[in-house]
Amino acid sequence: MTEKHPLIGEYTFKVEPFHADFMGRLTLGTLGNYLLNSAGFHAGERGFGINSLNERHYTWVLSRLALEMSRYPRRDETFRVRTWVENVYRLFTDRNFELVDERGGVMGYARSVWAMIDLDTRRPADLLAMHEGHITDYVTDRPCPIDKPSRLKLAPGLEPARSLTARYSDIDINGHVNSVKYIEHILDLFPLERFERQRVGRFEIAYVAEARYGDRLDFAVDEQAEATLVEIRRDGTEAVARSKVIFI
């Protein structure tokens, strides 16, 4: 570890006009994008980023994301994302995030779980064997005071509340529906009035399988007392993502 590459990465962002919602708050999709970018910067600076991995036919795949926000950055506001590695297991690694405003006040936290896959076989790689286990050098026990991603289980037999077809703008460079677009589509299930009265206090998403261009995505919605659970199914059957949204 050098001074240039400490355990914790810190990246600064500014909320652009088109990345604020109608309430002037940073959209959760853009925030997700910033978290993924920060993860990419942090890993890249330390030699286990996507560019060095791709050459070796591996890539990082986001498996789960959970975040809690006490306050959202506002239009034109500058804020910082801090990120670090909490754990490295054989097949998964836990990466956490802290969001702070310009005065250093904490705005929220996030937890994420990642796997590395072999681009040829699409099978998970052994993280402890990659780069001679180099990634474990970056583990730190800095606290992340929000609950881990939970098990998301919807009531059985729910009919889809909405369906859409995956189109050009949904598809990333790997040919799959991109992680950020799922977040947008999930929030689009809620009426505008909900965002007027409340904001998303906690958001979770588990990426279960990959959807592709032309797939029909059905959104089953389970409105519970404290949370809304959403399951996205591909072509009527297979779950591709599950999510939990808690408004506060």
Added chain:
Amino acid sequence: MTEKHPLIGEYTFKVEPFHADFMGRLTLGTLGNYLLNSAGFHAGERGFGINSLNERHYTWVLSRLALEMSRYPRRDETFRVRTWVENVYRLFTDRNFELVDERGGVMGYARSVWAMIDLDTRRPADLLAMHEGHITDYVTDRPCPIDKPSRLKLAPGLEPARSLTARYSDIDINGHVNSVKYIEHILDLFPLERFERQRVGRFEIAYVAEARYGDRLDFAVDEQAEATLVEIRRDGTEAVARSKVIFI
């Protein structure tokens, strides 16, 4: 004019992973966002930006945008947007853009037309009267070698090829469907294969009226020999935007 505020603004962007499409090219929606951000920076630095205007109950409204790209910035590529004011009329101003890569090679050009409106009355303001005509100090005759936005007229009687309802993620801070989302929705009318074989060489959009949350947006499509014309209608009748897309 000081050295700090020359006539031409220049801003640097880098293509983030989620802002590249499945071909690895910067998406046109993100490019539109960068152009609008550059316009905002350029105007803001010169005292006629949205923040100084809002205090006076005025805001800039994008009326037309036309762009031509000979090459798209690629994922992770850094490029620059140059922008300047070409003309100022009583009700409209023409702002142009040039996109250059890191070696200074031109990637494309864009033209835009803006009006200023009074936020209370929603009526256009007299640009030559604002700030004592200060904005005309920034006019320059730097060339922009692409055609001006054209008159977009579809064949009569076309049935909509697609309809969607404006949702949470479509709506900006003014409560309207945002300019960038229209671009995304228009490109989503084309099959993925089209972007595989070709790329958008010229794109035009005219913003005619405002759409709001819950509005049904119908997309009428007129496939011509050289171009595709699209009209977006609100609730089946009133045109809110028209577009022309030329693949090369």
